[in-house]
Amino acid sequence: MTVAIGLSRLRFVESDFEGAHHLAFTIPTGSFDLARRWLGQRVLLLSVDDRTEFGGPPSWDSRSMYFDGPDDQVLELIERRALPPREVDSFAADDLVCVSEIGVAVPDVLAAVATLRAADLQPYGNEPTSEFAAVGDVDGLLILVTPGRAWFPTSTRHVADTAVTVRTSVQQEVTLGAGKRLRPVTAGLGGRPVTD
Numbered sequence: 001m002t003v004a005i006g007l008s009r010l011r012f013v014e015s016d017f018e019g020a021h022h023l024a025f026t027i028p029t030g031s032f033d034l035a036r037r038w039l040g041q042r043v044l045l046l047s048v049d050d051r052t053e054f055g056g057p058p059s060w061d062s063r064s065m066y067f068d069g070p071d072d073q074v075l076e077l078i079e080r081r082a083l084p085p086r087e088v089d090s091f092a093a094d095d096l097v098c099v100s101e102i103g104v105a106v107p108d109v110l111a112a113v114a115t116l117r118a119a120d121l122q123p124y125g126n127e128p129t130s131e132f133a134a135v136g137d138v139d140g141l142l143i144l145v146t147p148g149r150a151w152f153p154t155s156t157r158h159v160a161d162t163a164v165t166v167r168t169s170v171q172q173e174v175t176l177g178a179g180k181r182l183r184p185v186t187a188g189l190g191g192r193p194v195t196d
Contacts, residue, residue: 008099019160022103022143022151024064024076025096032079034091036065039077043067046074048153059125060134066153074151076101082138100140104180105147105161109133112144112176119174119182140168144176 002011005025027035036053039045045052046066056062061081069075078100088095106112113128116135124134124141133144147161163179174182 006096006098010099015162017160017162019162020071020073020151020154020157021069021160021162022074022076022101023069023099024078024101024141026083026098026100026139027077027079027091028086028088028095028097029079029081029083030085031088031091031095032063032065034088035077035079035095038091039065039067046153054153057125072157074103074154074157080138098140101134101143102141102164102166103143103145103151103159104164104166104176105159106144106177106180107147109144109146115174115176116142116182119170119172121168121170121182136168142166142182 002009010023032053036045044067046068048054052065054064054066056064056078062078064076064078066074066076077096080100083097109130109132110128113123113133113135117123121135121142122137124136124138126134128135128144131146131149134141135144136142145159147159149159151157151159165180166182167185168182170182170184172184176182
């Protein structure tokens with residue numbers, strides 16, 4: 001099944017897996033409150049100490065809300081204030097800009113970061129650690145994590161260690177582990193990440 005999310009396309013392939021996946025979707029800058037109202041009418045927002053809004057690290061200049069996806073997946077709407085604002089009077093699914101983040105479990109986060117640097121994809125925001133790194137830019141990030149780690153803002157939904165293919169700005173295919181690869185983006189996708 002393929003689903004269009006703004007500029008991105010997600011293709012889901014049925015498989016057995018344990019754990020949770022993480023995807024984030026960019027919303028227009030300036031639409032956060034409208035998006036929260038719209039989303040809150042449809043799903044229960046995930047919370048920590050009754051908070052449902054989370055600011056990203058200062059270097060990200062973002063804020064997010066998280067919610068349950070199918071099969072307890074951890075999904076997120078994120079406003080990235082580095083992107084130009086867009087006038088929005090109301091919010092609907094058509095206002096989702098693109099897939100903003102794709103969580104990928106890798107056996108060695110720092111080795112995966114080095115592999116991506118060699119392919120001209122740089123760490124974003126904070127310095128990578130042995131358990132977590134964001135790689136890419138404000139238009140799209142790979143969130144590299146160690147298997148078994150819990151996805152924020154939960155403490156019980158652990159990273160699914162499954163195959164994933166992302167089409168993005170790489171010039172040639174990059175492998176990050178068994179079944180985990182990046183492929184060059186196909187024409188017409190605007191350089192935004194797309195799972196395959």
